[in-house]
Amino acid sequence: MAFKDTLLEGLNFNLSEEHLAVKEAARDFAQNELLPGILERDNEQKFDPKLLKRMGELGFMGMMVSPEYGGGGMDTVSYVLAMEELSKVDASASVMVSVNNSLVCYGLEAYGTEEQKQKYLTRLASGEIVGAFCLSEPEAGSDATSQHTTAEDKGEHYLVNGTKNWITNGGISSVCLVIAQTHPELKHKGINCLIVEKGWDGFAVGKKEDKMGIRASDTHSLMFSDVKVPKENRIGADGFGFKFAMSTLNGGRIGIAAQALGIAAGAFELSLKYAQERKAFGKPIFEHQAIQFKLAEMATKIEAARLLVYKAARLKDEHKDYVEAAAMAKLFASDVAMWATTEAVQIHGGYGYVKEYHVERMMRDAKITQIYEGTSEIQKLVIARELIR
Template identity: 45%
Template sequence: MDFSLSEEQVMIRNMARQFAREMEPEALEAEEKSEFSHAITKRMAENGFLGMVVPEEYGGMGSDYTSYLLVIEEIARASMSQSMVVGLHNSLLAYPLLVYGTEAQKKKYLRGLATGDMLGCYSLSEPNAGSDAGGIATTAVKTDDGYVINGSKIFSTNGSVADFLILFAKTDPDLGYKGMSALLVDTDTPGFAVGKIEKKMGILASPTCELSFTDVKVPHEALLGEEGKGIRIALETLDGGRVSVAATGVAMGEEAFDLAVKYAKERNQFGHPIADFQGIQWKLADMRTEIDAARYLTYYAAWRKDQGLAYTREASQAKLFATEMASRCIHSSMQIHGGYGFMKEYKIEQLYRDCKAAELYEGTSEIQRTVIGRAVLKDKS
């Protein structure tokens, strides 16, 4: 079993690492202002980060999923907000377009995603349909000319800056989740509106919005895949998204660890660096062990995806462990920093706020445990 990265993967990781560290001060400024940075997004696109998994024929890099994870890890270490753009474009938007899109849809939207000329949004959650994705109430009524959409969405990442959405709606409400379909909606379509932009605990430079649809008309060609296949598209897409979120968990854990090691070596108490004390060393040992375990779970899920193997359980395992690991490691790092860690001038304070979201979006930890539990019981039946 080969755990080493290829030369190309090492090159990609190093390029992303250099970019991330150079970008970090600007990202911090955007975070402090709670502003989306079009300038950083443009530079990420120029470096190919927004189209990592998009084939070269559509303007992307055509990379494997592991290479993409190497990039999002480095970006997330510098800024979770900026990693949201990379993750959204590669895992939640590019995948369903690649698998279910028509050639015309791919040419229009994939190329735009990869080059950064178009920003996208994945719009699934609703006020009464979070973990129960099949319970959405937004409708898309079929007409002679296309579909008429009515409803509302919440927690839509980058919805206020998006040029288009992958929207999930009921084309046949009587069929329940089997009546869900996916549609491509341009945000300049009459009847579409951005509602409240949420005030959040963390990840402040990535807008999270309410969206509303009032008699929004789209052509038949806006349908992504087949009618009634929306739940399948949504869940398949979320599998890849969960591996991506797991990688950001690894990134946050790694960043918290490095900050803790640096501070423990520099901070002197009782005549010694606190790194000399066994209590600190044990915290660092636990952090290092958990980070490595999370990374291997994440890379294994990515490997299965790249090999075309089933990876739903592995994706949930990676997301569950990596995101909860990040919270534990960040807490330990905060304890090592002591009172200074509570101050905004220390980065661990921002990580402490940012990390919680990863345990919630693209399926809460409880949903991941449900997915894993059902899978292992099915395997043993």
């Protein structure tokens, strides 16, 4: 079975000096530049454009893109190391990085034409512009085959109509990869992916979503009304759109798994520090066995999640089948994030319930990792399918 065949693959987790440098750079940026002002960004539901520009300058927006197209040319392991460190502090920032890297840049570099790469990828990889991946719809979340957005073939161009929901970077993006149905009679084999530029006639940005977590990230509905998209902006052959979406999501799951890992690890670090400082009954609460057991279990589960995430990243870097590993990493890491952040609030007691101590925000942020880029239930379906493939 697939699980047995791949169990020991991708387990070389020795980090190079380059890996450690990426990790340190991401941690420094998160602690010194993201952390100040994070409470205000969460309350105001706004991400500072200066910070977004800074992430581009530091190379976080196109980490895995070839230097030929303005990217960092790094491997997936470097990417998940950066995602973990960013997510320890600010999951709103890391999801912007994840979408631009895992879905938009990856999709364009893997499947786009040379003209598309020169026109769009170089600017996306450098952080000059930001991209969005438009798959979900009011009636097409987990069931990605039920695309109601249409791309009618008009000869020299497509005419796009429909609505996309819950689009990360929706309001700030300059380029959107839009999944739309061209041949309804062919069902999922009739779906295309089109590159659509912000500002084209008929393209409108809806209201910003008022979310429970990752509140500073930019999440909008996008509306398309007779938007003319030139044929040269189609990615791949006619009908390739669904395969394109599934392929990019497989890699995207690694990024979200790393985000979940970082949220859990960040909550753990804060809890460990708090437990050594907070006193109860005449001694630090860390010296109470009840707290020790919580922290010990948190550390163990986080380390297990980390190994799953690193394994999936390594398999991808080695150009091996990573579908099952990515689904396992996202399923487990997101569950650990939700559980660990809840425990972090409990360890902090009353302080954990107020925003100043950060862990309540982390608990709110953690929940989305069980939902977007494939719910936990979808991950189980993927894993089960892979077990007998």
